[in-house]
Amino acid sequence: MMDFVRANRIIARGHNIFWEDPRYTPAWVLNLTGEDLRSAVNRRISSLMTRYRSEFVHWDVSNEMLHFDFYESRLGKNASYGFYAAAREYDSLATLFLNDFNVVETCSDEKSTVDEYIARVRELERYEGGGVRMDGVGLEGHFTVPNAALMRANLDKLASLELPIWLTEIDVSSTLDRRTQAIYLEQVLREGFSHPSVKGIMLWTALHPYGCYEMCLTDHNFQNLPAGDVVDQKLREWKTGEVKATTNDHGSFSFFGFLGEYRVGILYKGRTVNSSFSLSRDPQTKHVRLQI
Template sequence: MNGLISYVLLHAEGTRYYDYTAYTECKSCPEAPLYNGGILGENGGESEVTYYKSETGAYSPAFVLYNLTESTRYTFSCWVKVSGTESSAVVKAREVLCLTLLPIFSVLYFQSGDINTTVISIKSASLQPFSVDQWNQQQQDSIQQNRKRNAIVHVSDTEGNRISGATVSIQQLAKDFPFGSAIAKTILGNKPYQEWFVKRFNAAVFENELKWYATEPEPGQLNYTTPDEMLEFIRANQITVRGHNIFWEDPLYTPSWVRNLTGDALRAAVDARITSLLSRYKGDFVHWDVSNELLHFDFYEQRLGPNASLGFFDTARKIDPLATLFMNDFNVIETCDDVKSTVDNYIVRLKELNEGGGILEGIGLEGHFGKPNIPLMRAVLDKLATLQLPIWLTEIDISKTFDQQTQAEYLEEVLREGFSHPSVNGIMLWTALSPKGCYQMCLTDGDFNNLPAGNVVDKLLQEWETKETQGTTDDHGSYTFDGFLGEYKVSVSVENRSTEATFSLGRSDETEHLNIQLVPPTHLPTASAHSHPPARPIEFKKRLEKVRLEALLELIGISYEETVKELKRASNALDTEESERDAKFNIELFIKNGMPKLVLGTESTKAMWGTDEST
C-alpha cells in the first residue's frame, strides 16, 4: 500500500490545522483515516466506495461527493492497494486525478494502466475542506514558525550589570531565503536593468547562456564570453547563482550537431561538454541542473544506454563536489494531468538514480503554471519533503494566455504557497527580460516600470523582510524582537556610550540570544574641528607602541631597532612635500617586495615572509 497526498488534522478546539505528514513507502496495513475521514466520514464510519465508469470504459473505485464549492480548498488522502500483473499500473494507480466539479455532484475516481488485470482497493480515505481564510492563516502561521525567529538582545556593562533604558536599533542587512529571477545577456551593460535587479533579488539563474547550444554551437567552438561576463555581474553584487543546465534531455534544444552523433562520438562529446563546463566554473554555481526534464525526455539514455544520466551525475560530483546536483522538471506541482511527471514518477526516478550510485541532492520544480491548483501544489511538496532533500521552485511564471492582472493574482497565490511551505529552500522566477519581452510573464516594461506581476513581487519582498525597528531595554536590560531569517546589525546606545554588532538569525526553534557590552567612555582627548585629519596608514605605523611592535617582531625574529629606523625614515619623508613621492615609492617597495627584504634583507626572514604582496 502507498500513502497519497497530504493530511489534515482538526484540533480539539475546532480550529483546523494543516498537517504536512505524507508517505512514500508502502505499509502492510493502512493507517486510520485522517481527520476521521473529513467530510467522507461524517456519517460516523468508513466512507463508502462506489464504482465509476471512466472514459476508458473501465469501472474504477470512486467517491461521489455532493455540495462541493469552488471557493473552498480541499485536501484528499487515502491508502491504495493495487493487485495485478502490470508493474506500471502501480505507479499510475498512485495518482489522485483532478477533482471534477459538476453542477450537482462531483466524482473522485482512480484509474489504472491496465483495466483488465489490475484491481484497485481504497482504504482510509479523507477529504478535508478549508476556507480560503483558514488556508491563508495557515500560511501565515507557517511563515512565522519557519521563516522567522525570536531574538533577545541583552545589554550590560563590562562588569555584567544590566543596563535598562538603552536604545536598541535593529536593521536587517541581508535575507536568508534565496528569492531571485532568471537573467539573460540583456542585463550586461544595462545599468537600469542591473540596478532594478540588485535592488530586489539575492539569487539568479542564467536563462539560456549556459546551455550547450549557447556555449558550443558548433563542435569544438567553445565560447564562454557571455556567461563569464554575467558571472562578473553576479560576483560584484554578491548574488547566489544556480547553474542551468548541463544537459537538456529534450532533443529540440540539443545542439543540431550533437543530434547527429551516435556511439563513441556522442559519448566523447558529452564527456567533453561536462568536463569543460564544470571545470571552468567549479565553485561558481551553488547548484547544477544536471539532466533537465528527464521525466519527459530521454535523448541521451536512448543513445548511450539507461545509465547515461547516472554517469552525468557521477562525473559532475567528481568535478564540482561542492555544488548541489538537481533534477529539474515541469508539471510536477503545476497540474495533475501530466502522467509523465506525477510526484510519484519523480520520486521513483530519483530513487533509481540514487540506488544506482548517483549522488542526486536536490529537487527542482519548474512551476510554469496555468491556473494554479494550490492544494495540489502543497500536497506534492508534502510528499517530496519526505525525501529530506532541498526543494527549489526553479522557474516560476504564469501562462501568457492570461491577462496581466490575472497573472499577478495567480503569481501571488503560488509565491505565498511556496514561501510558506517549510520544505521549500528557494524560489526563482522565470522572468528574464529581453527586447521581445519574457518567456511567459514579465515583471516590468522596457523602461523598468512595474507591471502588475512586478507589483506583487515588490509587495511580497517588503512583507517578507524585517523593517528597521527601535526600542529600549527593559528592567532586565533586554530588548526582544522577532525577525525574518538573515543577517542583522544591532546598534545600542545610552548616554555617551554606544556600540554596534552584527549577528545572524538562522533557522531554529530556539530563541537567539545576543549579548552586548557597553564599554565606559575613554578619557583620551577627542578631535576638535581644528584637529589634524586622521593619520594615514604609514603615519599610524609611526605611532605604534614600542612594546606591541617589539613583541611582534621578536616573535618572528626581526630587529626592532632596524624596523623602526626604516619606518621612521619613510614616515619622516612625508613631512616635507618635496619628498612625498620618494617616500610613497619607498613604502610601495616595502610592501611589494616583503618587509624583511627592505629592513634586514636576511634570507631567513625573506623565506618566512615571502615576497607576496598580500603578505
C-alpha cells in the first residue's frame, strides 16, 4: 500500500500507533503485564515510527483514549503522555492528534464531551517534566442524525485550543436508508467545511468485498451511490473553477477564490505568460504580480 502511496504522491496520515479499546488490541498483547507490556509498547513505537518517519503527515497516537484505557490501566496514567512524547521524539515533523468519537456527534456521551476533550489535552500539556503539546484535534464524526447547531457550537469551543481541527472518519449510520444518509452527509460536510478552524475532512467510506463499515460512496461496480453524488457535488461547489476576465486600466484583476493551488495565464498582444500561486488561509488579501 505504501508503495502505491509513494508512487502516486498521496498525502497519508497514520491511524494509529495504539488503540486503547481492548477489542482492537492484538490478541498476543492482551495477556502481557508489567515490564513485558512496557517492552512491547516501546518496540511498537520504535519500529513503527522509525520505519515510517516522515511518511505520514499526521499520527493518531493513542486512539479513543477518552473512552478506553487498556494501556493506561496497566502501565499507569502517564502511559499516554509517554506515547506522545516518544512519537514526538521519533518524528518531530508529524502532527500528533488526540482522536476520538462522539465529541461533535452527540451531547449524550459523558466520556467525550468537549470539556473532557479539552481537559485531556491540557492535562498532557501540563504533565510534570515539561508536558507534550498536541498538534491537532481529531474528531471521528460517526453520525446518525446530525445536529448542525450542536456540531457548530462544539467546533467553536474546540477552536479555543488554537489547534487545527480535522474531521477524521466521517460517515452516517447504515441504520438509515442511502438517500437519508446522503442528506445528512451533506449537512455534516457543509458544517465542517464552513468552520474556520477545520483544516481537513476525511471520509470513513472504504469499500471492500463484503461491503463497507457504515456508508459507501459507490457500489461494487464503482457507480455512485447517493453519498457519492453528494461528495462529487461538494467538490464541484467548493472549487473556484475557470475564471476569464480582462484587467482594468491599471492592469489589475480581483476575484474571490477557495483555498488551494491556482494556475494563471495572461494573454496580451499575442504573447502569453503562465504562472501559478497558492491561496492559503490568511486575513490579508493575496497579491500576485505577473509581468509581461
